[in-house]
Amino acid sequence: MVNLQEIIETNRMIEEANLDVRTITMGISLLDCAHSDSRVFQERIYDKITKTAENLVSVGEEISGRYGIPIVNKRISVTPIAICAAACLDPDFSEIAKTLDRAAKEVGVNFIGGFSALVQKGMTEKDRMLIESIPQALSETERVCSSVNVGTSRSGINMDAVLLLGEKIKELSEKTGDRDSIGCAKLVVFCNAPDDNPFMAGAFHGVGETDTVINVGVSGPGVVKSALSAVRGENFEVLCETIKKTAFKITRVGQLVAQEASKMLGVPFGIIDLSLAPTPAIGDSIAEIFQEMGLECAGAPGTTAALAMLNDQVKKGGLMASSFVGGLSGAFIPVSEDHGMIEAAEAGALTLEKLEAMTCVCSVGLDMIAVPGDTSASTISGIIADEMAIGMINSKTTAVRLIPVYGKGVGERAEFGGLLGYAPIMPVNGASCQDFVRRGGRIPAPVHSYKN
């Protein structure tokens, strides 16, 4: 039977260290909605989403009430729209995005992910149409998130798509320029995108998945930080053990919530994503963990080592706590969503180049980074190419969610509000990469991908 100390410990994690379940994400396959008439297709996807996810929000709230733990987001991911809309003879992708937005509003989820295309080796006509429609689709909808997978370790990098996305990010920035280019915060460019990621903006329901599935993303940087404050000055062995034990406990809560949600909704349980996802709240920050480890701030020499260790221990601790682990699983390092990262960037201690190095060992990539609005499309493509190369060569997921803030420059700040936070605009290396990114074609897969 549980004892008083254990109850106090759990409730302190929730109340003082911001322990929460970050998201319950329902994955819904839309493959069976395919139709040659785009309007029929849209009716079908609207009906399927609103029927399948009808009780998602209320079930999330009921579980939250029963266990006394916040479940911050309830979300939906769908099959990449470029695939399900491939049968449409004349699809209007921005209209399809609006249909997704309406469905999300109807069921009360705050984001729906999957306005996506998987183009690592080449683009179909519909893939290209979807990518072309992204600026309009994301500027005219509120809750739709988009992602494009442009590379994998097995296929290499589609540089045509990288070039195109640089241009689309610029257009999206301009179209949502009156709101600090917030549209770009809803678009992720991936290498090795996972099929079962519950976190936005990059969530989509992979084609190898079952019809519907429940994936849960846990969080808890504040819990790790407060556990580490109890072992201040101890050696790395103690540090790592503490992170592992904490990650185990956090993940067990996620597993419980996922199983309960799966049972109540009658939808199979997919995976737990063991991610330390920060929010702009004080005490819910990855950068604060670095400080607790002994770094003056994020970006100081030693940050990459600290992050590598953190990422690895979170996985080691969490793996045993869940029957299925997947998604991104590790530490996220978004700049705008972490007050410690924001402060480090404002102080000049954290640069884009240091962040790039950190993405070699974190679970995702260059995330929620505001750059000057006059950054050229080819420079954005160059940054994407660099990040994709890191993912491809290291067989890990990498992603880019850059926000060229329209009309603003270095020294200014972009305000996104809510969980997306705010970001100082960071300087970008001004040397040109135009002739490189415009070559066209593909970068072949690396030699170590040929494992058969």
Next chain:
Amino acid sequence: MKGIISVVGKDKVGIIAEVCTLLSRHQINILDISQSITGGYFHMMMIVDMGSSETVFHQVAKELEEVGEKLGVQIKLQSEEIFQAMHRI
């Protein structure tokens, strides 16, 4: 289902009495109580059996929270499962 009631706050007369009155009204049986007072701060936990109660879980939780507000302490009712999950393999 077993529930855990936890009370945290400054100690005062009548906390347990108020909680117990509410529980008996809802036909909720107390299986175990433990408490500690450190530096004037009162920590109490009760393990309760909700099996005979006809009131839904979140309604009881809400009423307990209101009792807590009246007494100036924090009272939570949670399913035992979250603690079992976190602290037992």
